[in-house]
Amino acid sequence: MKSPSDILRQAADMIEIRGKQYGDYNKSFEINAKGLGLVIDKEVKPFQSPLILAITKLTRLMHDPRNKDSWIDLIAYIAIAACMALKNKGDA
Known part of the structure; x- marks a missing residue:
């Protein structure tokens, strides 16, 4: 790692690679949130x-x-x- 920018680029690359492997992260985390909610018996929002x-x-x-x-x-x-x-704030 040479700089913070290098680390950020690697994280961005990882998001892209995982997206190709596992599909859209929004959908994945929506499903994940539902499963977590069942386990803890409380609503979990996808961003959580x-x-x-x-x-x-x-x-x-x-x-x-x-x-x-x-x-x-x-x-x-x-x-x-x-x-x-x-995403709903128009900031992302």
């Missing part, structure tokens, strides 16, 4: 699903802060959550 996964990445980074993949995944989850949360 990637935030929950970000918490998992933060926990892993507390044990291994040099894990590059966890940093990239964390940034990708936060970017996806922001896009989902802001």
Whole structure:
């Protein structure tokens, strides 16, 4: 990693790669939110699903802060959550 911009580019690339592998993240996290809601017996909004996964990445980074993949995944989850949360605001 040479700069923050490099890390951001890698996260953007990862989002694109995962989109090709798993399909549209909006649909994936809508389904994920429904499943999480069933488990915790409370409504989970789709944008909250990637935030929950970000918490998992933060926990892993507390044990291994040099894990590059966890940093990239964390940034990708936060970017996806922001896009989902802001899409109706006209900001994303």
